[in-house]
Amino acid sequence: MLNIPQLTDFSEASLDAAFAQVQAEAKIAVAGEAFNIEGFRLEWLGRKQGRLKIISDTWLKTAPPEAKKLIGQRFNALKEAIESELAGRESFLKEFKQGLETPGSPFVPQLDITLPGTAQRLGVEHPLVRTMAEIVSVFQRMGYSVGLGPEVETDFYNFEALNFPPNHPARDTQDTLVVADQDSKPLRERLLMRTHTSPVQIRSMLEHDPPLRLVIPGKVHRNDAADATHSPVFHQVEGLCVGPDITFSDLKGTLDHAMKAFFGSAVKTRFFPSFFPFTEPSADVQISCIFCGGKGCRKCKHSGWIELLGCGMVDPAVFESVNQRRIELGRDPVYDTRRIAGFAFGMGVDRIAMMKYGISDIGLLYSGDMRFLEQFA
Amino acid sequence: MDILTPWLRSYLPELSVTDAQLAEDLTLRGIAVEGTFPLEGALTGTRYEMDITTNRVDAMNHYGVAREAAAIYNVALATISQTEPIAETASGDSYPVTIEASDLCGRFTARVIRGVTVKPSTGLIADYFAALGQKPISGPVDVTNFGWLAMGQPTHVFDLDTLEGGIIVRRAKAGEKLRLLDGSEHILVTDDLVVADQKKALALAGVMGGWDSRVSETTKNILVEAAWFDPAAIRASSRRHGLHTDASHRFERGADFNAAPLANNLVTRIVVEQTGGHVAGPMTDIIIPAIAGKTADRPAIALHVAEVQRHLGTTADGIGISEQIVAQYLTALGCTLTQTAPGAYAVKLPSWRLDLEREIDLIEEVARVYGYNKFANTLPSFTGTVIELPHATQEAAIRTTLRGLGYSEAISSTFCSAEEAAAFTTAPAVALGNPLSAEAGMLRPALTPGMATMLAHNLHRDVSTVRLFELGTVFTGSTASVAEHTGLSLGLTGNANATALYKAEDSLFYELKGALETLLAKFTGTHTLDANDLPTWIAPGRGARILLDGTPVAVFGELAPAELQRRKLRQPVAMAEVHAATLLAHPLRQPASRDLSRFQAVERDFSFVFPDAVRWQAIDAAIRTLAIPELQSIAPVEIFRDAKGKSIAAGSYSLLTRVVFQSPERTLSDEDLTTSSARITAALTALGGVQRA
Numbered sequence A: 001m002l003n004i005p006q007l008t009d010f011s012e013a014s015l016d017a018a019f020a021q022v023q024a025e026a027k028i029a030v031a032g033e034a035f036n037i038e039g040f041r042l043e044w045l046g047r048k049q050g051r052l053k054i055i056s057d058t059w060l061k062t063a064p065p066e067a068k069k070l071i072g073q074r075f076n077a078l079k080e081a082i083e084s085e086l087a088g089r090e091s092f093l094k095e096f097k098q099g100l101e102t103p104g105s106p107f108v109p110q111l112d113i114t115l116p117g118t119a120q121r122l123g124v125e126h127p128l129v130r131t132m133a134e135i136v137s138v139f140q141r142m143g144y145s146v147g148l149g150p151e152v153e154t155d156f157y158n159f160e161a162l163n164f165p166p167n168h169p170a171r172d173t174q175d176t177l178v179v180a181d182q183d184s185k186p187l188r189e190r191l192l193m194r195t196h197t198s199p200v201q202i203r204s205m206l207e208h209d210p211p212l213r214l215v216i217p218g219k220v221h222r223n224d225a226a227d228a229t230h231s232p233v234f235h236q237v238e239g240l241c242v243g244p245d246i247t248f249s250d251l252k253g254t255l256d257h258a259m260k261a262f263f264g265s266a267v268k269t270r271f272f273p274s275f276f277p278f279t280e281p282s283a284d285v286q287i288s289c290i291f292c293g294g295k296g297c298r299k300c301k302h303s304g305w306i307e308l309l310g311c312g313m314v315d316p317a318v319f320e321s322v323n324q325r326r327i328e329l330g331r332d333p334v335y336d337t338r339r340i341a342g343f344a345f346g347m348g349v350d351r352i353a354m355m356k357y358g359i360s361d362i363g364l365l366y367s368g369d370m371r372f373l374e375q376f377a
Numbered sequence B: 001m002d003i004l005t006p007w008l009r010s011y012l013p014e015l016s017v018t019d020a021q022l023a024e025d026l027t028l029r030g031i032a033v034e035g036t037f038p039l040e041g042a043l044t045g046t047r048y049e050m051d052i053t054t055n056r057v058d059a060m061n062h063y064g065v066a067r068e069a070a071a072i073y074n075v076a077l078a079t080i081s082q083t084e085p086i087a088e089t090a091s092g093d094s095y096p097v098t099i100e101a102s103d104l105c106g107r108f109t110a111r112v113i114r115g116v117t118v119k120p121s122t123g124l125i126a127d128y129f130a131a132l133g134q135k136p137i138s139g140p141v142d143v144t145n146f147g148w149l150a151m152g153q154p155t156h157v158f159d160l161d162t163l164e165g166g167i168i169v170r171r172a173k174a175g176e177k178l179r180l181l182d183g184s185e186h187i188l189v190t191d192d193l194v195v196a197d198q199k200k201a202l203a204l205a206g207v208m209g210g211w212d213s214r215v216s217e218t219t220k221n222i223l224v225e226a227a228w229f230d231p232a233a234i235r236a237s238s239r240r241h242g243l244h245t246d247a248s249h250r251f252e253r254g255a256d257f258n259a260a261p262l263a264n265n266l267v268t269r270i271v272v273e274q275t276g277g278h279v280a281g282p283m284t285d286i287i288i289p290a291i292a293g294k295t296a297d298r299p300a301i302a303l304h305v306a307e308v309q310r311h312l313g314t315t316a317d318g319i320g321i322s323e324q325i326v327a328q329y330l331t332a333l334g335c336t337l338t339q340t341a342p343g344a345y346a347v348k349l350p351s352w353r354l355d356l357e358r359e360i361d362l363i364e365e366v367a368r369v370y371g372y373n374k375f376a377n378t379l380p381s382f383t384g385t386v387i388e389l390p391h392a393t394q395e396a397a398i399r400t401t402l403r404g405l406g407y408s409e410a411i412s413s414t415f416c417s418a419e420e421a422a423a424f425t426t427a428p429a430v431a432l433g434n435p436l437s438a439e440a441g442m443l444r445p446a447l448t449p450g451m452a453t454m455l456a457h458n459l460h461r462d463v464s465t466v467r468l469f470e471l472g473t474v475f476t477g478s479t480a481s482v483a484e485h486t487g488l489s490l491g492l493t494g495n496a497n498a499t500a501l502y503k504a505e506d507s508l509f510y511e512l513k514g515a516l517e518t519l520l521a522k523f524t525g526t527h528t529l530d531a532n533d534l535p536t537w538i539a540p541g542r543g544a545r546i547l548l549d550g551t552p553v554a555v556f557g558e559l560a561p562a563e564l565q566r567r568k569l570r571q572p573v574a575m576a577e578v579h580a581a582t583l584l585a586h587p588l589r590q591p592a593s594r595d596l597s598r599f600q601a602v603e604r605d606f607s608f609v610f611p612d613a614v615r616w617q618a619i620d621a622a623i624r625t626l627a628i629p630e631l632q633s634i635a636p637v638e639i640f641r642d643a644k645g646k647s648i649a650a651g652s653y654s655l656l657t658r659v660v661f662q663s664p665e666r667t668l669s670d671e672d673l674t675t676s677s678a679r680i681t682a683a684l685t686a687l688g689g690v691q692r693a
C-alpha cells in the first residue's frame, strides 16, 4: 500500500516536511537488507507507476498554480537526492563485493591464516606397542592365535621344560632376575622374571592339543645393566606351530613369508645354523638389509644383511617335557615326537623398532619422554 | 678364535675352493667366519676370525674346521698325527701315573722326553704364531700351544726333574697352596682337582700348570701330559679361582676323550724334533672305563632316514634328502653307520662330538651340512582353530580412547624401590633376590611409582606439558606366590587452563576425572565415587576413588606435596592408578541406536547461589528425582565464587545449571516448560539455593 503524505497546505514549510518524509522513506529502502537496484528503480522511479510519479501526480492535481512550480522544483531535487543515494549504495555494494576478494579491504575482517591451528593433540602409540602389534598381526593373518603368559615364571616353564640343562649359564643370577627367598624351594618351582616368551609355548601345549599355531608377544627381563643397547626390560614376539606334518622347510617358508609381509616383498631371508636348547635344528635368520636393499650400508655393517630372528624345529625333549607334565596334570600325552613336529621362532621387538625407526638408545623406549614419544605421532 | 687357511689346508690336500668361498660355505654351515684378513709375511692365505657357538667346541681349532670342510665338499681329511705313533718305537718303562679321583679324571697320558735343549721356536710354528698374534714362550711350551690350536686338546709339559715319585691325580687338600704359571698363588679346596706328585700339587688340573714344575730354559727332561677332566669340576675350579684359560674353556665344555694320546703323540714328536731330546719309554695311558662309556664309547643311536625326511621337508631342488646323502655326511663328520634295516642305521658317535646324543642331533647335522638355504620355502597347511584372547578388544579400546584424549602410551620400569612401593600402595610388594639396584629392588605393586618417575623425567627436562598412560603388569603377593594383574596408570601435568566451570589450579583433577569417566563409559557397569581412605600419595581433599558396580576400580588425584618435594617438582601433577583387570572383566558397552526426536530441544538455565556444602551430586540428584519425562540432560555451565564476598557471600557459590528438555512425540508448549522449570526451581530452593535475579 502506497503511503502518500497528506499536505495540509501548499506552503513551502509544509512541502519541505512532506518531501523530507518521502526522502527518509527512500533512504531506508536503499539501506535495507532487501535492497535490490532494479526493484528499487521500478518501484520508486518508474515513469508510469513509480512512487515519485504517483506522489507528484497526486499533489500536482490539487495544487494551486503558484505551488506547482515549487512542487516541481522539489521533485527534481528529491529525484536527484535519491539518485545520488542510489549511486552511493550501488558503488558500496560493488566495492563490498570486490572487497570479499580483495586483500586489505575494510569490508571483511581478514584472518591471519598463518597462525597455528588450535592444537588438538592426540596421544601417541608407543613405538614398541606399535611394532609388536604389527608383527602379531602378520601372524594373525596367517591363522595364528595370540598367546600370553605371566611375567613371573617358575624355573620349570622358563628353563626346565625348554630343555635347559640344570647347570646352564642362563640360569645364573648374573643373567636372570630372580624373586627373593627361593632357595628353599625345589629348583623347578623357583620364581624368576621370565627371560623369554618361550614359557608360553609350554603353557599353551599343556592347555591345547595339536595342531597349534600361536604368536606370543610379551615383556621379558634379564639381569642386564642399562646402556644404549641393553635394558633389563625388553620385549619379544615368539611363535609356535605344531602339527602332524610340520617341517623345516615350512619353518623357512613361514618366516620368509612373514618377513616379506612385515618389511615388504623385496626382502629376502637366509638361514644359518645356530643353537638354542629348545629347538633342533636351530637357525639364525637374516633379512636382506631394509635400508640398502642388500648392497651394503652403515646400518648393515656393509654386509647387506641384518640378523633378526632365532628359530628352529621344536626339540623333541620339549615335547617330552610337555607330555610328562600333561600326564601329571591328568591330560593325554598327545605331543608324540614320532607323530608330530613343530617349529618355533622368536624376535626382539626392541631391536626391530630401534632399527626401523633409527632409535639409538633403548632407554628412550622406557623413559616416558614426551619429546621422544611425540616423534611417533 | 682365529684360523689360518694355510694351516687348515694342510689337512685338506684335495680342497680346491678359494679362501673366500670356503669362508662363506663354512659360515652357512654354522662354522661362522666373522672376518677375513689376507696374510702377510712368510705365509700366504687368509686369517679367519671365527665365531663358533659353544656347543661346537670341537670345531674351535684347525683340525675341527678342516673336518667340517671335508664334510661340506666331500674331500679327504688328513690324519692329525702324520708320523707313526712314537710310543711303539720307544724303550724303557712308562712313567707311573695314579688316578685317585677317578670320577673327575677319565683319562691321563704321560710320556718322558729326556735330554732336551730348550730353544725358542722356529719354522712353521713361529710363522703360524706370528700370523695369529700368539706370543711365543719357549720351544716346548709353544708346541703345547701348537697342539691346542691344531686339535683343541690342551696338553702340558712338566720339568721332569722337579717331580717327586710319579703323578697322582687327586682332589686337593683343604688349604693346600699352589703357585701357578701366571705367578698367582692359590689356596685350594677339596673340590679342586690337582695333578700332583707324591709330595705336592703340581698343577690345577684342566686350568693351569704350576710355577715350580714349569719348563724353563734350563730344563733337561720333560714329562708331556694330555688328559681328560670332568667338565663340571673344571668349571667350578676355574670360577672359584677366577682363572679362565684355553684349557678350562675346553674341559668345561667337554674335551675329546680320545684326543689325549693323539695330542701327546703330536706334542712329543715335535718336542723331540725341536729340542734334540729322545723319548724314554712308552706313553702311559690310564683310562677310566666308566667315563669312557659316557664319552668315547657311548652306545650307538638309531637313525631312521624317514625321520630325517619327515623333519626336514622339501629341498629347493625337489629331490629331497636321500639316504645316500645322510650316510655320506654323517660318515664325513666321524660317525660310523651300521645298517640295521632298510632305511635304518645304528650310528656310533665320534668321541669329539659330545653334543650329539639323539637322533634329532643327527638330523640337524644332515640339515646343516646340506645347507639350510638349499631347503625350499614351503607353507604348512592348517586345520586348527584360532583361539581368541579374552581381553584383546577391551585393551584396544583402552588404548584408542586414551590416545584420543591426548594421552601417549609409555612403558616404565617393572621395578621400584621398597619406599616407593610402600608410598603408592598398601598391597604387599615382592622383592627381587638379585636386583640391579636398591631403587629397583621390588616388583612394582602399582604403576603410579613408574608414572611419577616419568612425569618427573619430563619436568626435569623442561617439558612442562605431559599426558601419559601405561598399561602393564602389576605384581603383588609374596615371594612364595606372586600374583599378577593388568594395571593402568594415567599421569598429567601442565596446560592447566581455567574454564567457566573450573579454576586453573583445579583443572588437572577435573581433566583426569573426565578422562577416567570417558574411559569407564566405554565399559558396561555403573560407576560411583567416594573419597574415603585414599592412598597417602594423593593430596588431601584433592583425590577420589571410582567404584565400578561397587568394586574399586581407580584412585586418582593430585600428587601430595611431600611427594612433589621429594621429586623436586615445582608444578602440580595428577595421576590415576586403575585396576585395569577389574575394568577388563566388564564387557565393552554395546552401541545401540534409538530414534531421534523430530521435535525441538529447549534449553533452560537456572542461576542459583548455593552454600559450599551443597555439592553438584546433590543438585543433579534433586533434579533427576523430579522424573520429568522430557528431561534430556543436566549440566553445570558456570561456577562463580567471590573471594571478597561482595557479589556472592563467602562460603557460597553461584552456579549456572543448564537443563535440556525434549519430547519424542510433540513440540513442548510454553506451559510444559513453565511447569517443569517451576518444579526445578522449587527443588533447588529446597536444597538451600537462592535463585539469582
Ligand SMILES: [Zn+2]
Binding pocket: A289, A290, A291, A292, A293, A294, A295, A296, A297, A298, A299, A300, A301, A302, A304, A305
Ligand atoms: Zn644395508
